[in-house]
Amino acid sequence: MKLIVKIQDIRATTVTVPLEAPLRHANGCHWGRFVRTIVEVETDNGLIGLGEMGGGGESAEAMFRAMKQYLVGRDPARLEEMRFLIANPTASLYNNRTQVLAALEFACLDILGQAWNAPVCDILGGRLRDRVPFASYCFFRYPNPKTGAGEVRTIDQLVELACSLKRRFGFTTHKLKGGVFHPDYELEAYRALATAFPEDSARFDPNGVWSAEQAIRFGQAIEGLRNDYLEDPVFGLNGMRRVRQSVRVPLATNTVVVNFEQLAANALDTAVDVTLLDTTFWGGIRPCIKAAAVCETFQLGVAVHSSGELGIQLATMLHLGAVIPNLSFAADAHYHHLTDDIIEGGLMRYEQGAIRVPVGPGLGVKLDREKLREYSELYRRLGGYPYDQDPGRPGWTPIIPNDRWADPGDDRAVSVPY
Numbered sequence: 001m002k003l004i005v006k007i008q009d010i011r012a013t014t015v016t017v018p019l020e021a022p023l024r025h026a027n028g029c030h031w032g033r034f035v036r037t038i039v040e041v042e043t044d045n046g047l048i049g050l051g052e053m054g055g056g057g058e059s060a061e062a063m064f065r066a067m068k069q070y071l072v073g074r075d076p077a078r079l080e081e082m083r084f085l086i087a088n089p090t091a092s093l094y095n096n097r098t099q100v101l102a103a104l105e106f107a108c109l110d111i112l113g114q115a116w117n118a119p120v121c122d123i124l125g126g127r128l129r130d131r132v133p134f135a136s137y138c139f140f141r142y143p144n145p146k147t148g149a150g151e152v153r154t155i156d157q158l159v160e161l162a163c164s165l166k167r168r169f170g171f172t173t174h175k176l177k178g179g180v181f182h183p184d185y186e187l188e189a190y191r192a193l194a195t196a197f198p199e200d201s202a203r204f205d206p207n208g209v210w211s212a213e214q215a216i217r218f219g220q221a222i223e224g225l226r227n228d229y230l231e232d233p234v235f236g237l238n239g240m241r242r243v244r245q246s247v248r249v250p251l252a253t254n255t256v257v258v259n260f261e262q263l264a265a266n267a268l269d270t271a272v273d274v275t276l277l278d279t280t281f282w283g284g285i286r287p288c289i290k291a292a293a294v295c296e297t298f299q300l301g302v303a304v305h306s307s308g309e310l311g312i313q314l315a316t317m318l319h320l321g322a323v324i325p326n327l328s329f330a331a332d333a334h335y336h337h338l339t340d341d342i343i344e345g346g347l348m349r350y351e352q353g354a355i356r357v358p359v360g361p362g363l364g365v366k367l368d369r370e371k372l373r374e375y376s377e378l379y380r381r382l383g384g385y386p387y388d389q390d391p392g393r394p395g396w397t398p399i400i401p402n403d404r405w406a407d408p409g410d411d412r413a414v415s416v417p418y
């Protein structure tokens with residue numbers, strides 16, 4: 001008979017973990033570190049399930065504390081009920097708890113796996129693969145604020161970064177995050193990246209800041225390369241549909257198909273070929289599996305999106321990647337830009353461009369309490385940072401379609417708390 005456990009406590013701790021260098025993107029920058037909220041759900045028999053959410057601080061911690069009145073005394077196995085309890089689509093229309101639900105779902109699955117002595121992927125259908133392949137995920141970067149190393153601004157620096165990532169981790173898929181510089185410069189950069197590794201595949205993501213005409217121009221110019229897809233060249237399903245009509249490269253998104261309503265709209269009148277599933281933004285691992293099943297039915301592609309993870313979230317991405325049959329692309333992860341992690345054993349290791357799916361019970365990762373303390377102290381010292389601001393361009397406001405590009409000739413370093 002199944003042992004019934006009950007949720008007894010929920011705790012949240014905000015941490016910040018340094019990156020090798022600040023990562024630039026179309027709307028701003030990760031200022032040299034990630035801020036994440038680590039969630040612990042404890043049961044009456046002493047099990048602790050782990051969850052993780054992007055961002056943090058007082059309001060995030062208070063939100064998880066507020067969930068205690070909903071969940072204490074409940075059976076963590078009742079995940080479908082939990083969805084309606086805290087993120088009912090009509091009751092929760094304006095409080096937007098999807099990401100909170102996701103972190104709690106991770107923690108409950110972790111508890112169930114420990115209680116039943118099974119890895120999460122075995123609860124969710126069983127693993128189809130033992131390792132999940134990842135893309136190199138190259139960014140334009142400011143130099144590390146302390147050492148001055150790690151800048152990626154010139155095309156030579158970009159190719160050097162990709163070479164070093166391939167050497168260290170074995171990637172055979174390369175992603176470039178663009179939307180920072182003029183599209184003509186980024187086209188040259190992407191071409192250099194794709195042709196530096198003719199055996200490997202490549203993908204480009206300017207975060208939806210181009211006009212449809214600009215996107216068509218770029219898309220047509222890369223048609224001869226070994227592309228996985230062009231990700232979010234424009235924002236909006238209608239713009240994507242226009243681009244798709246004129247470009248012979250699959251289009252992917254993590255911005256315009258991020259829920260089941262949009263997934264249905266895209267299946268009925270297709271604008272996007274590949275949906276990047278994010279275990280946080282879709283509300284958990286299980287909604288991503290459901291969405292992957294819809295895509296399988298319509299023979300639309302799926303891949304795994306990265307919203308800037310530490311080890312707990314990475315574990316959710318690995319368990320997801322293990323069980324979905326139609327994962328035909330390498331997953332994305334920011335993970336290799338991190339300098340450390342808050343899980344026991346430190347950073348998970350890449351082998352030949354892939355990471356092993358954890359085999360222990362639950363998510364298969366444990367908190368390193370010392371690291372949790374160290375990086376929550378670092379958060380208290382440094383605070384948050386505005387993800388949608390560029391420390392190198394104070395006062396800059398990007399628009400869509402954007403024409404306010406950064407200057408690749410500007411080699412000034414930025415000063416950010418680090």
Ligand SMILES: [Mg+2]
Nearest residue numbers: 205231232254
């Ligand atoms: Mg993206």
